[in-house]
Amino acid sequence: MKLIIGGAYQGKREHAVKEYGVREEQIVTCAPDAMPDLSAPCLDRFEEFVFYCVTHGLSAREILEREEEKWRDSVIICREIFSGVVPVDVTVRAWREETGRVMTWLASRAERVTRMFCGIPQQLK
Amino acid sequence: MTFYISGGCKNGKSMLAQHLCRALAEGGPMYYVATMIPHDEEDVARIRRHIQDREGWGFRTIEQGRDLPACLERADRNGTFLLDSVTALLGNEMFPPEGFDPDCGEKVAADLTAFIRGVKNAVLVSDFIFSDAERYDEWTETYRRALARADRVALECDNVIEVCMGRRIVHKGELKL
Numbered sequence: 001m002k003l004i005i006g007g008a009y010q011g012k013r014e015h016a017v018k019e020y021g022v023r024e025e026q027i028v029t030c031a032p033d034a035m036p037d038l039s040a041p042c043l044d045r046f047e048e049f050v051f052y053c054v055t056h057g058l059s060a061r062e063i064l065e066r067e068e069e070k071w072r073d074s075v076i077i078c079r080e081i082f083s084g085v086v087p088v089d090v091t092v093r094a095w096r097e098e099t100g101r102v103m104t105w106l107a108s109r110a111e112r113v114t115r116m117f118c119g120i121p122q123q124l125k
Numbered sequence: 126m127t128f129y130i131s132g133g134c135k136n137g138k139s140m141l142a143q144h145l146c147r148a149l150a151e152g153g154p155m156y157y158v159a160t161m162i163p164h165d166e167e168d169v170a171r172i173r174r175h176i177q178d179r180e181g182w183g184f185r186t187i188e189q190g191r192d193l194p195a196c197l198e199r200a201d202r203n204g205t206f207l208l209d210s211v212t213a214l215l216g217n218e219m220f221p222p223e224g225f226d227p228d229c230g231e232k233v234a235a236d237l238t239a240f241i242r243g244v245k246n247a248v249l250v251s252d253f254i255f256s257d258a259e260r261y262d263e264w265t266e267t268y269r270r271a272l273a274r275a276d277r278v279a280l281e282c283d284n285v286i287e288v289c290m291g292r293r294i295v296h297k298g299e300l301k302l
Contacts, residue, residue: 009269009273079256080256081257081258082258117131118131118279118285118296120285
């Protein structure tokens with residue numbers, strides 16, 4: 001699994017296409033209100049999958065561990081949402097923290113971790 | 126030589142930019158392109174602080190809140206230009222007194238590109254506002270998207286630096302000071 005992270009609009013999706021040959025139509029964009037198909041070749045907005053889990057009483061980590069063969073060879077794109085002020089809203093606060101924990105664990109499982117900044121990739125792993 | 130600098134607020138971007146300009150200018154003229162159009166007391170205080178920080182550095186101030194390349198008609202293109210900041214410039218372009226221009230990201234990117242191509246040395250300062258968990262209203266989100274678009278001018282610059290708590294992360298090129 002290859003992980004691409006970075007702030008909003010920093011060129012993560014373009015990088016998945018350019019670097020890993022992912023085609024636009026293969027990219028599944030996660031939504032806050034639905035469980036994504038974890039077997040997609042590329043999952044974008046992965047933080048929204050975490051949001052779905054947080055708001056539906058599910059553990060993202062448990063789901064990912066149980067279904068590891070589905071995403072083992074995929075490209076996962078996640079928006080870095082862990083900076084900024086601690087959110088006042090309890091759900092957003094839980095989401096932000098859970099995303100940090102899940103992504104730290106995922107990064108440890110990833111072959112490569114790339115962080116995008118102004119369209120420029122930086123290899124973290 | 127061109128530099129693009131971004132990072133969190135009050136982390137030392139402006140000071141780094143000033144040092145870079147002095148090194149690049151090699152005694153030649155230095156221009157500070159002042160983009161901020163003050164709207165309240167807080168802005169006035171911020172401008173005062175920036176002016177104090179620049180005092181004695183030898184910058185000539187040229188005010189240009191919009192249509193950036195126009196400032197080059199009032200300056201020596203062989204000089205060294207500090208633009209602080211892309212964020213304020215975009216704000217002026219997107220929220221003019223007469224309304225709201227949601228598509229100005231492309232225009233600002235084109236202006237910035239023309240600007241850096243038209244001068245000997247340029248240091249551009251932006252703000253990194255893309256890594257929080259806030260779900261913004263559509264206006265704010267439009268602004269963030271447009272700033273990210275303008276920030277892609279970094280790809281045209283020789284050097285791209287992220288400043289974090291005064292430390293420097295080189296994303297492209299190099300930083301010798």
